[in-house]
Every structure is written in structure tokens, then in C-alpha cells.
Amino acid sequence: ELLQQSRERDRYLGYTSSGVHKDDLEMTLSGQLIRRVGSQGQNKTFLIALKLAQFALLAKKGNTLPVLLLDKLDANRVEQIIKLVSGEGFGQIFITDTNRKYLDEILAAMDHAYCLFKVEQGEVCPLEEENETK
Numbered sequence: 001e002l003l004q005q006s007r008e009r010d011r012y013l014g015y016t017s018s019g020v021h022k023d024d025l026e027m028t029l030s031g032q033l034i035r036r037v038g039s040q041g042q043n044k045t046f047l048i049a050l051k052l053a054q055f056a057l058l059a060k061k062g063n064t065l066p067v068l069l070l071d072k073l074d075a076n077r078v079e080q081i082i083k084l085v086s087g088e089g090f091g092q093i094f095i096t097d098t099n100r101k102y103l104d105e106i107l108a109a110m111d112h113a114y115c116l117f118k119v120e121q122g123e124v125c126p127l128e129e130e131n132e133t134k
Contacts, residue, residue: 002018002019003016003018003019005018006018027043027046027047027050029042029046034046041074044073044077045077048070048073048077048081051068051070052068052084055068055090059089064091065089065090065091065092066091067091067092067093067094068085068090068091068092068093068094069093069094070093070094070095070096071095071096073095073097075099075102075106078095078097078102078103078106079106081095082095082106082107082110083110086110086112103116
């Protein structure tokens with residue numbers, strides 16, 4: 001129904017403006033839309049919690065561990081997430097970041113293997129040899 005209702009508008013826009021690919025999920029906190037009452041940090045934390053719940057569900061239902069992709073996190077969230085996901089039960093985790101300094105500090109304090117990559121002009125290159133578990 002949504003596709004039919006928005007067909008003319010979508011033709012004008014040049015893309016599909018409604019459907020499952022759109023963020024139509026209404027997240028609430030104490031009955032209020034979190035995007036209205038929550039801070040930017042609370043909204044980000046809520047979204048990360050949903051991603052981790054989705055990961056847990058897919059891991060439980062599937063035969064393999066899903067890949068976890070996280071983007072645009074502040075240093076504190078990156079550190080907390082790395083601590084959380086570096087234990088048993090998680091497979092590959094990709095965290096994109098533009099601030100190498102704090103990422104290096106967080107990873108140096110961890111006792112887990114990791115590998116860093118640099119993406120430049122569409123090319124992905126290993127940044128250094130894999131860090132073996134200490």
C-alpha cells in the first residue's frame with residue numbers, strides 16, 4: 001500500500017521514499033519518542049543496544065556468527081563496545097573511525113587480537129600486521 005500511495009512522489013524524487021529500508025521504527029523511552037526526548041548520546045546508545053540485540057538473536061538462530069558493523073562512535077562508546085564484544089560469543093567486528101589516536105590507546109589496553117585497515121580513495125589496505133593476542 002505504501003509503495004502504491006507514494007509512487008508518483010517517488011517518481012518525482014527519483015527514489016523510493018517508503019518501505020522497509022526507511023527508518024520507520026518508533027523507539028520510545030518511558031512512552032515518549034526517544035528521538036524527541038533523548039539526547040544525541042541516548043539515541044546512539046539506544047540504537048547500539050538494538051544492534052547488539054539483533055546480533056544476539058541472529059547468532060542464536062543461525063549456524064554462524066553475524067558480522068557486527070558499527071560506525072561514528074565517540075571514544076567512550078568505542079571503548080565500552082570493544083570491551084563488551086571482545087569476549088566469547090562475538091565473531092568479526094568492524095568499527096569505522098576517523099580518530100586513530102584514541103582507537104590506538106583503546107586497542108593497546110586490550111588483551112585481544114585485532115587488525116587495522118585504512119580506506120583511502122576506495123582502496124582497503126592493512127595498516128599494520130595483525131596484533132596477536134598477548
